[in-house]
């Protein structure tokens with residue numbers, strides 16, 4: 514009898530916890546600066562999640578060390594559904610780049626699902642004399658040893674793209690790390706740095722406004738949005754295997770109750786079909802993933818495959834941090 518009562522009490526606590534969740538704002542930690550591409554996805558998604566989740570969401574920017582500081586913060590947060598992480602491909606590249614990562618990518622998180630895939634663009638400061646990819650190659654040749662390349666730190670998407678670009682060209686550039694590509698973009702526009710590779714969600718508006726020079730896209734196929742369609746791919750420009758498309762996913766600390774994970778996953782599925790959200794993302798070149806990929810097990814498998822894919826590439830480039 515006592516046992517039945519205990520089981521009933523436990524079931525009641527779980528159901529009532531779920532019925533109440535969320536009863537205070539949910540924080541989404543963005544591991545990069547405000548105003549950058551990851552931040553933009555998070556803010557738009559927070560808006561789209563409000564209704565299906567039935568509560569408000571707030572964004573906390575914890576930039577630095579290529580996104581690993583923000584990820585570490587969430588890995589150590591209370592597993593109650595009130596602290597989430599929105600991260601990108603850095604989830605999969607940082608295990609190969611950091612010798613002393615402060616969390617275990619596959620063990621310390623509950624995976625909620627994938628959000629989108631986003632191509633990247635190679636851009637330059639507005640005063641750079643090169644006006645197209647061929648001219649850029651000549652400029653790089655003439656300026657070897659003097660070129661700066663901005664990124665959001667080791668493990669960031671901009672770092673990965675810049676790393677592959679340098680090894681394809683066999684040219685070393687001085688990398689300048691920022692807490693995100695929002696401040697990096699400000700410096701690029703101001704001419705303090707020469708080049709950057711960043712998501713179309715951050716570069717489209719600046720390319721359209723003529724604030725930066727644009728040279729190529731990183732995907733094997735040209736893009737279709739009006740601003741980006743005119744850009745060649747790096748592959749057609751001669752970098753045979755160049756193929757970088759980044760993605761975003763949503764995570765909770767390990768141990769978050771299954772009922773909360775299920776509720777978050779269901780809300781995420783609805784949010785990713787929100788017409789306003791989809792329109793904003795697509796206009797900037799991002800592609801929302803299909804329902805099947807907005808799935809905890811599928812997304813974890815995807816991250817595992819991405820770790821396996823990028824690990825040899827990163828090791829071959831010989832870059833590490835502590």
Ligand code: ASP
Pocket residue numbers: 545546549550551552601664665668669670671672692693694695711712715
């Ligand atoms: N785009 C950045 C990166 O290089 C991150 C950001 O600022 O959102 O990964």
